Structure formats: structure tokens, C-alpha cells
Amino acid sequence: MSFQALGLAAPLLAAISRAGFKEATAVQQQAIPAALQGQDLMVSAQTGSGKTAAFMLPALNRLSQQAGKGGRGVQVLVLTPTRELAMQVSEAAGLLGSQIKGLRTATVVGGMPYGAQLKALSQRVDVLVATPGRLMDHLQSKRVDLSTVHTLILDEADRMLDMGFIDDIKTIVARTPATRQTLLFSATFDGSVAKLAETMMRDPVRIQISAPKERHAQIEQHVFYADSKEHKLQLLDHMLRDASMDQAIVFTATKRGADDLADVLNEQGFHAQALHGDMNQRQRTRALTAMQRGRVRVLVATDVAARGIDVQTISHAINFDLPMQAEDYVHRIGRTGRAGRQGTAITLCEHRDRFKVRRIENFIGHGIAASEIAGLEPKRVAPKKPHVKSAKPRRPGFGAKAAVKTGSRPGGSAKTGFGAKPRTAKPYTAGHAKPARPTTRSRTDSSERRRARA
Secondary structure, three states: OEHHHHOOOHHHHHHHHHHOOOEOOHHHHHHHHHHHOOOOEEEEOOOOOOHHHHHHHHHHHHHHOOOOOOOOEEEEEEEOOOHHHHHHHHHHHHHHOOOOOOOOEEEEOOOOOHHHHHHHHOOOEEEEEEOHHHHHHHHHOOOOEOOOOOEEEEEOHHHHHHOOOHHHHHHHHHOOOOOOEEEEEOOOOOOHHHHHHHHHOOOOEEEEOOOOOOOOOOEEEEEEEEOOHHHHHHHHHHHHOOOOOOEEEEEOOOHHHHHHHHHHHHHOOOOEEEEOOOOOHHHHHHHHHHHHOOOOOEEEEOHHHOOOOOOOOEEEEEEOOOOOOHHHHHHHHOOOOHHHOOEEEEEEEEHHHHHHHHHHHHHHOOOOEEEOOOOOOOOOOOOOOOOOOOOOOOOOOOOOOOOOOOOEOOOOOEOOOOOOOOOOOOOOOOOOOOOOOOOOOOHHHHHHHHHHHO
């Protein structure tokens, strides 16, 4: 469907044409007409589906049909969970509203100097994009007026609630008029998101383009098992030297881990840059700009970058560390395969973290192909998945002797120190009988052996 068929104003159509957008995506086709009618919306769509334009175009369409009221009032308020996402939304607002005369946008996020924000808020603000924490600072100092907001947008609402912004959001919403239009975009409508929607929305229309468990059809997903962190580094080095890789984003669990891994990769000859929450906004913007301009080939980031980064040349998303939450896996791999392009998602997993892969597979509703690299195969063989749920092993009764392990010392516990022989165990395969348990020697046999030794 073309954007002309959606009923948008001429200035927006001109900006869309200048930006090179041809056809509206599925979420835009459903959300924009409903929002133009003034309805509240609850929308669920996967990353890279064009949801930013789906909420920004209706808001800008309303702005294009009315002159600015002057003063310090805000017309459109967009709340986002992270600075990166706020910057992306602000950039999209400027691009899509480039043909609206006198449009004023402002971005209020943490990690940036107050001076520029205070100057922007002292004037009329048509579109304010903010993170809840920094916006609360300005509200408490009475530097921003939300009484004129006619459109409130919550982008990635589930993420904001996960980050503990529920009280801030309620306070901010209470400062806006009850007659406002509310557009809520979230990966899921369950739990706290549904409760929040009940308190702040009026008969919202639900639009679900794709569930968070749906597979990214354009992203090829693989998991590689490793014996240790050193083995993971070898696998990562091999993957980053692949000629098919354009740019990659590598996810770590901690900020220090991102810095350390970026240093290691730079020592190995890669152009790598870290990105995490301890960096100020100027440093983070510089890293993203370098990535967008191709000066950085590998971006090593924590989950703060899992949402809000839109670099279409990222061909690979690599999980060096597994995410704590299964749903973060979906947002991480969503950094590749953008705008209809093909992408590759790779997860490096030590055997002890196999349960996290199972949790992710359960969440997304399908398995992830286990792959190996010739010459870098794991020495430890991963057990196969049983076809049926195996029963829990019975606890030995009182007085029962423990089974003797291979390589154990007579009359003592198994040797586990230097020089101990590794214990080998064949994986249990469904459909084959389990080997019989060794029988326990009788007391009579033991007594006869003692008499013989005497």
C-alpha cells in the first residue's frame, strides 16, 4: 500500500518521498489510519517493522494542520526507555517533519548537558522525545509544561516497565490532559503493560502485527557451543574474519566485559568500539556515528544498545554472552536484517549455559540450529535432546553404596586432581535400553575374601 492511500497531509507525503520510502509496512498500514481517526492504540510489532513512522506520522499529521500555540507547551510527547532510542525517534521526527514549516523538536535524555535542554524547553516545543528519568527532573523543576499535550506516545512500553519506570510514567501521564490521544507500542500486552493501559487509555484498538515469539524470517540463526571463554574468543575471531560480514554488533553481559572485549578485538586488528551505559551521551553518539559511517566494523555493546540502534549495514548480531531475559534475545538479533535485508544471528554458548538457550527457544517457539566450525569443534560433546521427558533418578536408600566412578581409587573417592582420567559417558538416546546397573556385592562374598586374605 502506498503512503498516499493512508490519508496523510501533503507536507508529510513530500518528506516521505524525499526520504525514499515507497510502500507502507504492515504496521504502518494498520496503525496510521486508526491513529488519524483519533483512536487510542496498543500496537505490538517486531523491531525493524517501521513502527517509529507508524506513530510519528499521525502525530505530525495533526501538527501540520494547526499553527503553533506559542509559549512553552508541548504538543506531542514521546517516551522511550533509552537514550539511543530517543535519539533515533528524534531523528525520525526531523526527517518525516522536514516539510512542516516551523516544526520544533527537542530531546531530553540523561547523560547530556542541561544547558541545551533548558534552552529548548524555554521555547515552544511541538515534539518532545524524552526518557522518563530526565523528564521527571525537568517536571520537578517546573521547566516543562505538559498541559497542552494532545498526543502521548509510549515506545517500547514493556522495556520501560522492566527498567522500573512505572512510577515515573504514571506521574508524567498525570501531568497530561485526560483528553489526549495515547499510542502505546510494546513487544507484549501481558502483565504490567495491560494494567498500565487500563489506567491511561480509552477503549484502545489493539493491533498485533507479529508476536514476540515469531521467527525473524529474514534472519538466519545459529548457536555455537564452546568449551570455555577462550574457545568463544577463537570462534568470534573466525566469524569476524568472514568475508560475508559487513558490520557486526557483539553483545556482552556487562559494561566492563564490553570494554575488555573491544580492547581484545582491537589488538587482533579489528576496528571495534564499545557502547554501554557508563559512557556519556557524546561518547555514545560518537560510537554510533562511527558505525553508521563505516569507520567501525564491530560494535561491542551491552543490552542498552539492544533497542534503538538502526544501522542497516549490520549484517551480523553476535551474542558473546547470553541475555538474562529471553525476550532480549529477540531485540538483540533485531539489530540485523533491517529494512527487509538478510541478516545472521549467532549465539556463542558454553555448555553450562545450555539452559538459557532452551529458555530462548521456548520463548521464540522454535529451535536454534547448532553449528560447528571445522577445526574449532567443542571437545566436550553436548548431550542430545531427549525425545521424552526423562524421570528423575531415584535417591539411593539408606545404606546403599554409591556407584564406583571410572578412575576412582580403591577404597576412596574418585580422583579429581592433576592426572585424573576424564570420565566419559555416552549420551542417552531415546529408543535404546539403558545399561543395567551394576549389582552390589553380597556380604557373604566380602567375608570369604577377608578370610582368604587372612
